[in-house]
Amino acid sequence: MSVPDAPASLPVPPDPDAAAAREEEDRFRGLLEAELVSFLTERTRMLREVSAESVPLLEAIHALARGGKRLRALLCYWGFRGAGGAPLDPVAVRAGLALELFQSAALIHDDIIDRSDTRRGAPSVHRRFTGTHRDSGWHLDGDRFGTSAAILAGDLCLALSEEVFTSVGPAAAHGTAARDIFNRMRTEVMAGQYLDILEEVVGPGHRPEDAVRRARNILRYKAAKYTTEHPLAIGGALAGADSGLQQAYAAFSLPLGEAFQLRDDVLGVFGDPETTGKPAGDDLREGKRTVLIAYTLEHGDAGVRAEVSGSLGAADLNDDGVQRLRALITETGALAATEELIAGHTAAADRALAALDLPTPAGAALARLADAAVRRRA
Amino acid sequence: MSVPDAPASLPVPPDPDAAAAREEEDRFRGLLEAELVSFLTERTRMLREVSAESVPLLEAIHALARGGKRLRALLCYWGFRGAGGAPLDPVAVRAGLALELFQSAALIHDDIIDRSDTRRGAPSVHRRFTGTHRDSGWHLDGDRFGTSAAILAGDLCLALSEEVFTSVGPAAAHGTAARDIFNRMRTEVMAGQYLDILEEVVGPGHRPEDAVRRARNILRYKAAKYTTEHPLAIGGALAGADSGLQQAYAAFSLPLGEAFQLRDDVLGVFGDPETTGKPAGDDLREGKRTVLIAYTLEHGDAGVRAEVSGSLGAADLNDDGVQRLRALITETGALAATEELIAGHTAAADRALAALDLPTPAGAALARLADAAVRRRA
Numbered sequence: 001m002s003v004p005d006a007p008a009s010l011p012v013p014p015d016p017d018a019a020a021a022r023e024e025e026d027r028f029r030g031l032l033e034a035e036l037v038s039f040l041t042e043r044t045r046m047l048r049e050v051s052a053e054s055v056p057l058l059e060a061i062h063a064l065a066r067g068g069k070r071l072r073a074l075l076c077y078w079g080f081r082g083a084g085g086a087p088l089d090p091v092a093v094r095a096g097l098a099l100e101l102f103q104s105a106a107l108i109h110d111d112i113i114d115r116s117d118t119r120r121g122a123p124s125v126h127r128r129f130t131g132t133h134r135d136s137g138w139h140l141d142g143d144r145f146g147t148s149a150a151i152l153a154g155d156l157c158l159a160l161s162e163e164v165f166t167s168v169g170p171a172a173a174h175g176t177a178a179r180d181i182f183n184r185m186r187t188e189v190m191a192g193q194y195l196d197i198l199e200e201v202v203g204p205g206h207r208p209e210d211a212v213r214r215a216r217n218i219l220r221y222k223a224a225k226y227t228t229e230h231p232l233a234i235g236g237a238l239a240g241a242d243s244g245l246q247q248a249y250a251a252f253s254l255p256l257g258e259a260f261q262l263r264d265d266v267l268g269v270f271g272d273p274e275t276t277g278k279p280a281g282d283d284l285r286e287g288k289r290t291v292l293i294a295y296t297l298e299h300g301d302a303g304v305r306a307e308v309s310g311s312l313g314a315a316d317l318n319d320d321g322v323q324r325l326r327a328l329i330t331e332t333g334a335l336a337a338t339e340e341l342i343a344g345h346t347a348a349a350d351r352a353l354a355a356l357d358l359p360t361p362a363g364a365a366l367a368r369l370a371d372a373a374v375r376r377r378a
Numbered sequence: 379m380s381v382p383d384a385p386a387s388l389p390v391p392p393d394p395d396a397a398a399a400r401e402e403e404d405r406f407r408g409l410l411e412a413e414l415v416s417f418l419t420e421r422t423r424m425l426r427e428v429s430a431e432s433v434p435l436l437e438a439i440h441a442l443a444r445g446g447k448r449l450r451a452l453l454c455y456w457g458f459r460g461a462g463g464a465p466l467d468p469v470a471v472r473a474g475l476a477l478e479l480f481q482s483a484a485l486i487h488d489d490i491i492d493r494s495d496t497r498r499g500a501p502s503v504h505r506r507f508t509g510t511h512r513d514s515g516w517h518l519d520g521d522r523f524g525t526s527a528a529i530l531a532g533d534l535c536l537a538l539s540e541e542v543f544t545s546v547g548p549a550a551a552h553g554t555a556a557r558d559i560f561n562r563m564r565t566e567v568m569a570g571q572y573l574d575i576l577e578e579v580v581g582p583g584h585r586p587e588d589a590v591r592r593a594r595n596i597l598r599y600k601a602a603k604y605t606t607e608h609p610l611a612i613g614g615a616l617a618g619a620d621s622g623l624q625q626a627y628a629a630f631s632l633p634l635g636e637a638f639q640l641r642d643d644v645l646g647v648f649g650d651p652e653t654t655g656k657p658a659g660d661d662l663r664e665g666k667r668t669v670l671i672a673y674t675l676e677h678g679d680a681g682v683r684a685e686v687s688g689s690l691g692a693a694d695l696n697d698d699g700v701q702r703l704r705a706l707i708t709e710t711g712a713l714a715a716t717e718e719l720i721a722g723h724t725a726a727a728d729r730a731l732a733a734l735d736l737p738t739p740a741g742a743a744l745a746r747l748a749d750a751a752v753r754r755r756a
Contacts, residue, residue: 046562047569050599053576054569109533113526138579140665140691148491148575151529152568155487155536159564162540166552173551174544184424186537190530191425191432197526198431201516221428287518313518 021365024087028077029070031093032100036065039097039164056132057149060125061157065104067120071260072099072231074369075253079235082362083245091168091238095178098165099231105161106189108154112147113197114286121277126150168238177237185230192222196288203289204309211294216258219291223264224257228373252352252366259345259374262338265290267377269326270335275377281322287313291341295334304328346374399743402465406455407448409471410478414443417475417542434510435527438503439535443482445498449638450477450609452747453631457613460740461623469546469616473556476543477609479535484567486532490525491575492664499655504528546616555615563608570600574666581667582687589672594636597669601642602635606751630730630744637723637752640716643668645755647704648713653755659700665691669719673712682706724752 040062047054073096080092110116111124118124123131130146138145165172165182172178195218206214232253236246267276268283269292283290293312297305308328311321329335349370356363418440425432451474458470488494489502496502501509508524516523543550543560550556573596584592610631614624645654646661647670661668671690675683686706689699707713727748734741 043565046565050566050569051573051595054572057569057572105533109529113529133579136580139582140579142579145575145579149572151487151491151532152572152575154529155483155532156565156568158533158536159540159561159568162537163561163564166544166557169552174547179544183537183541186541187421187424187534188428190534190537191428191435194432194435194527194530195429197523197530201511201518201520201523202514204517217429 015364017361017364018368021361021368024081024361025074025077025365027088028074028093028096031088031090032070032073032096033066035093035097035164036062036100039160040065043160056129057153057156060128060149060153061101061104061108061160063122063128064107064119064125065101065157067122068100068103069372070096070100071369071373072103072227073097074365075228075231076235076238078362078365078369079232079241079249080239081235082249082356082358082366083236083239083241084359085235085239091171092235094164094168095172095234095238098161098168098182099234101157101161101164102186105154105157106193108150108157110193112150112154113193114288116278116282116286118278124150125153129153171238178234181230181233181237185226185234188221189226192218192220192226196222199289200287200313208297208300208305211289211297212291215289215291215294218289219258219261219265220254223261224254226257227260228253228257248352248356252349252356252370255345255352256349256370256373259342259349262291262342262345263374263376265292266335266338266342269329272377280319281317281326284312284322284325285314285317292329292334292338295337296329296332299332299334299337300328304332342374346370349374393742395739395742396746399739399746402459402739403452403455403743405466406452406471406474409466409468410448410451410474411444413471413475413542414440414478417538418443421538434507435531435534438506438527438531439479439482439486439538441500441506442485442497442503443479443535445500446478446481447750448474448478449747449751450481450605451475452743453606453609454613454616456740456743456747457610457619457627458617459613460627460734460736460744461614461617461619462737463613463617469549470613472542472546473550473612473616476539476546476560477612479539479542480564483532483535483539484571486528486535488571490528490532491571492666494656494660494664496656502528503531507531549616556612559608559611559615563604563612566599567604570596570598570604574600577667578665578691586675586678586683589667589675590669593667593669593672596667597636597639597643598632601639602632604635605638606631606635626730626734630727630734630748633723633730634727634748634751637720637727640669640720640723641752641754643670644713644716644720647707650755658697659695659704662690662700662703663692663695670707670712670716673715674707674710677710677712677715678706682710720752724748 040058044055044058047058076096076099077092080089081087085092107119108125111119112126116124117127126146126149129149130142133142133145172182199214199218229250232249233246236249265283268288269281273280293308296308300308308325311317311325353363353366353370358366418436422433422436425436454474454477455470458467459465463470485497486503489497490504494502495505504524507527508520511520511523550560577592577596607628610627611624614627643661646666647659651658671686674686678686686703689695689703731741731744731748736744
């Protein structure tokens, strides 16, 4: 099974703005990686003072944080540049790194919650520590050790994320717009994640007619705002964006974030493990009540509903069960409805971006990011 | 089984300094509670915007954070006052609240890691959510839901702690001494906690001769520095303490913190459940390799070592097993050695405090706090 048909990316015409954006973006990525290494090297020194045995905690964070698409850091960066910030300003590098570390912290704990064994094509952090326990022949329960170590690694990563954000200095100090958004982002994403796990256990008791509305609210807070809206807004705020620009940013970034997460949901069910780096149908085994599932419940008859509720999140869901759920999602039209929603959000984001009229090369850069975010296969 | 003999507190003589300290402390506690309620009320409003269903996340945090001895907030406060800070300054109230919220976050995740069912005489946060799951008749696994919800509650609490610390303003901004200590505290305590769980799984393979040294290093980073040294230093830094005063503070607070945690270890094995609010022998079931256990291994013969290693942390450790371990700890002289260590640290802290010569009523207040920290029964 491969990903559903997505609009093919057109070959990029020789656009000088796009070329300038790519070049600047490459340099920004280089600075981001250098800042990550330099920050973690300094913190490793602090851990060595405690004990060299505590360093694996940071190594696990580093192994995870060096990967990823850098979508949040890049949105923050181009939000900063679009609002008049200077190219490659350290303020934007630090803020971008803080967002990437926050994302790493969220992933470490998410993978415990979702019992995900892999992340970015490698073992998830709790599995990494369980593996160390096994390979070292240590005592007591290795799974429990892995989970405990990953709880602590996520906590440390969350603290480090904030530490880097504070190191931005006066532009991110108490009372600034950037700090207010950073705080709101953290509270909202944790509330959204709680709603997500709550829906897994409460969802089967809800009216199927409400499923799509509920799933879309969770998606908005758990993912969309945090993946796109808040990073872009933080970048804008750091460069002094006024409320008009921030509203125009949000008109672009919120539908983009919704489209991004809906694409994620589709990939979580239909994605190719070789490109996603996660097992096929992972979201189904985890019992995620995504918009895709909500449409299936809303469109399906009583038999479909019973079948979906019976097998979603079941510990013994095998490959045949995954195939059967995929068939139901397709046959009820839920996949088509989700693709339609993605297309609608993408069009809204495109229109809002076109209306933004940003300085070069920020406009071209955001257009390319938006395209990559919703038309990806991993 | 009751707590081992501790020096009885003498009746407090009518000391005007002590009376002034108590009165000021009561007013500080009142401001701390008011700040907690006002901050969480504001954040509850933000969660309601996401969904009223996410509010239990904050309610769980509030239920936990309203309890406790307030040792960290008070050390921070008197460190601030001792360095010349103004009485009841909002800066010290906010910093104290940040420390208490950090402690709450650590407890929420600690209780998952240690599988503790109770905290401060009530269900731990993960058990609270498991209870809600059961009482509501929700679907899927209630234990898993409880753990997941508590991971998120701890994350939110950690973010809120930092948010309150940042709200201190310029005195806690990037580059200040107070911020540096706050950052170091978070990194060190998480590294120390990691060493603690590592010792549980690696410890049985270590040489018993090293056990005390290892246990004391863990105790220092996981507990002592974070419970007493860092809070006092943050208070001092917020009032502009110079390095001489900070060194003198540390000479008092570090041995105090070690004595405090050693007392905790003794109570974790010998404490009365009615006063500690935790089941008898909880630390033994959790397999904690405390200094008390380290002394038992160091002083015991091969038979004792085998028995301790065999039953410590065993899932099936019953009351008879707890009694047997208690007997070994007492008979090997480990309890007496630990009490001796507590007495030595307490005397060192007392001497350092006497040499400090702080302005009134900070000196009297710290003397009383120190006394309560090491001579407590809960």
